[in-house]
Amino acid sequence: MSVNNLSPEEIAEQMTLDHMICFAAYSASQAMNRFYRPILEEMGLTYPQFIAMMVLWEDGQTTMKALSDRLMLESNTLTPLVKKLEAAGLVTRARNKDDERLLDIAATEKGMALKRRGCMAPVELAAATGETLEGVVELQQRLANLRNKLNAKAD
Amino acid sequence: MSVNNLSPEEIAEQMTLDHMICFAAYSASQAMNRFYRPILEEMGLTYPQFIAMMVLWEDGQTTMKALSDRLMLESNTLTPLVKKLEAAGLVTRARNKDDERLLDIAATEKGMALKRRGCMAPVELAAATGETLEGVVELQQRLANLRNKLNAKAD
DNA sequence: GGCAATTACATCGCATGCGATTAGATCGTA
DNA sequence: TACGATCTAATCGCATGCGATGTAATTGCC
Numbered sequence: 383m384s385v386n387n388l389s390p391e392e393i394a395e396q397m398t399l400d401h402m403i404c405f406a407a408y409s410a411s412q413a414m415n416r417f418y419r420p421i422l423e424e425m426g427l428t429y430p431q432f433i434a435m436m437v438l439w440e441d442g443q444t445t446m447k448a449l450s451d452r453l454m455l456e457s458n459t460l461t462p463l464v465k466k467l468e469a470a471g472l473v474t475r476a477r478n479k480d481d482e483r484l485l486d487i488a489a490t491e492k493g494m495a496l497k498r499r500g501c502m503a504p505v506e507l508a509a510a511t512g513e514t515l516e517g518v519v520e521l522q523q524r525l526a527n528l529r530n531k532l533n534a535k536a537d
Numbered sequence: 538m539s540v541n542n543l544s545p546e547e548i549a550e551q552m553t554l555d556h557m558i559c560f561a562a563y564s565a566s567q568a569m570n571r572f573y574r575p576i577l578e579e580m581g582l583t584y585p586q587f588i589a590m591m592v593l594w595e596d597g598q599t600t601m602k603a604l605s606d607r608l609m610l611e612s613n614t615l616t617p618l619v620k621k622l623e624a625a626g627l628v629t630r631a632r633n634k635d636d637e638r639l640l641d642i643a644a645t646e647k648g649m650a651l652k653r654r655g656c657m658a659p660v661e662l663a664a665a666t667g668e669t670l671e672g673v674v675e676l677q678q679r680l681a682n683l684r685n686k687l688n689a690k691a692d
Numbered sequence: 693g694g695c696a697a698t699t700a701c702a703t704c705g706c707a708t709g710c711g712a713t714t715a716g717a718t719c720g721t722a
Numbered sequence: 723t724a725c726g727a728t729c730t731a732a733t734c735g736c737a738t739g740c741g742a743t744g745t746a747a748t749t750g751c752c
Contacts, residue, residue, distance in 0.1 A: 393670070394656040399591045399607065402659045403677040404573070407566040408588070409609050410684035412739080414559040417687050419740090430708060433563070436554045447730065452554065454564050457731050459709050466707085483717050483730040501549040504557045510690050511683050515548070521679055522558040528666050528676070529565035532572050535665050567709080574710090585738060602700060612701050614739050621737085638700040638747050698749070708738080719728070 407525070414507060421503045425496050426470060430455070430463055432500060435489070438473065439497040443488035445478065454533070472496070562680070569662060576658045580651050581625060585610070585618055587655060590644070593628065594652040598643035600633065609688070627651070 388396075399405050415429045422432050430453075437444055437452050446464070450457055464487055467473045472493035478484035508518045543551075554560050570584045577587050585608075592599055592607050599607075605615055619642060622628045627648035633639035663673045 390657065390660045390664075393660050394653070397656040397659055398595055399588060400681070401674070401677065402588075402591070403673050403680070404566070404569040404584075404659060404662060405588055405591075406677040406680035406684065407562050407569060408584075410680045410687075411559070411562040411566040412609065413684045413687040413691075414562060415739090416691060418559070428707065429559075429563075433554060433560055436557070436560075440553055445730095446732095450730090454567065455708095456710065458711085458733075461732055463708075481718075481730085485731065498549070501552040502545065504552055504559060505545045505549050507559060507687075509545075511686050513683065513686075518558050519556070521676075521683070522556065522561040524676055525558070525561035525565045525680075526555070528668065529561065529568045531666050531668075532565075532568040532662075536568075536571060570709090583737060600700090605700090610738095611740065613703075613741085616702055618738075636700085636748070640701065694752090696749100696751090699747080701745085701747105703744075704742085706740090710736090712734085714733075715731085717728100717730080720726090722724090722726105 403528075417507055417510060418503055421499075421506070425499060427496070427500075430459070431467060432503075434460070434463060434467065435472065435493060435496060435500060438487070438489040438493060439500065442494075443486065446485040446487060449487060467493070558683075572662055572665060573658055576654075576661070580654060582651075582655075585614070586622060587658075589615070589618060589622065590627065590648060590651060590655060593642070593644040593648060594655065597649075598641060601640040601642060604642060622648070 418429055418432065422429060425432075427435065433453055434449060437449055444452075446457055446460060449464075450460055453460070464473060464475060468475050472490060474486075474488050474490060476486050476488075478486050508515055511518065513521075573584055573587065577584060580587075582590065588608055589604060592604055601612055601615060601619070604619075605612055608615070619628060619630060623630050627645060629641075629643050629645060631641045631643075633641050663670055666673065668676075
């Protein structure tokens with residue numbers, strides 16, 4: 383019997399933790415975070431700091447606003463995080479000349495120097511899963527698609 | 538040209554945030570968390586409290602150890618969380634009679650009463666993604682599989 | 693039985709996430 | 723050009739996650 387033949391109430395009745403996409407994503411995300419931890423610790427980065435540096439490794443410089451859009455994190459999360467990166471000498475923070483509301487963030491040489499090691503981490507993770515790169519890519523795309531649909535729903 | 542023809546270094550060179558399975562899982566997990574927030578707020582639960590209640594809705598009662606294994610969260614995370622559930626009158630906490638090291642956790646009637654509403658939330662999320670239930674189930678299974686392989690790797 | 697090793701839970705400190713709010717800069721419009 | 727609306731960061735408080743550590747109970751091995 384297909385799940386399509388069941389009412390929402392009947393589906394809810396059979397709902398368990400191990401059938402929930404949210405828990406699968408939540409626990410997988412944390413498992414990947416744990417996988418990265420020792421690698422990132424060598425670089426003195428936490429995982430959220432790492433993805434912020436990923437943006438800077440790609441673009442060289444950005445703004446708080448653009449970083450917020452890209453990482454889908456608010457300034458109340460990013461402000462202290464970026465200040466820590468600045469304290470570590472990895473980025474610079476300065477008000478934008480044309481619009482004083484914007485905060486320009488740029489990678490320092492020291493920050494850019496971490497790129498080579500940092501960009502290997504996702505490759506190592508993919509290898510550790512035992513999956514093909516194509517399989518990982520497809521999973522990544524479907525997850526991003528689901529996320530984008532949810533974000534669009536939230537307006 | 539397939540990614541299989543590239544060396545890890547060449548792949549790392551092309552690595553961007555939007556190609557990383559970790560960021561897809563991380564951002565999707567948070568998007569789902571944000572989707573749940575208003576629903577869970579009606580019940581007075583946070584997302585981690587919700588998945589803890591999911592275990593109790595399934596099993597009625599458990600122990601801190603079993604809950605820790607099931608949610609893949611340590612006692613340093615769960616102890617304060619379960620104490621909050623106890624303070625809210627949703628669970629009881631008591632030392633196990635046979636092994637004083639174990640902490641028995643049981644849902645109260647008030648806690649069990651939230652099951653009907655709580656189990657609808659994942660169904661609503663699946664509907665909001667616009668995907669078929671089968672598609673969500675497949676994505677869930679592949680994510681859980683990837684997570685389990687990573688956890689096994691970590692020993 | 694005795695006792696070191698192991699196990700289960702708890703405490704502490706630090707780094708997120710985020711709702712609510714504030715401060716300052718810019719925009720839009722009468 | 724005034725000035726209220728909007729936008730961008732930042733601050734604060736609360737709830738996770740988790741490494742490091744502590745404590746009490748149990749186990750295992752002699």
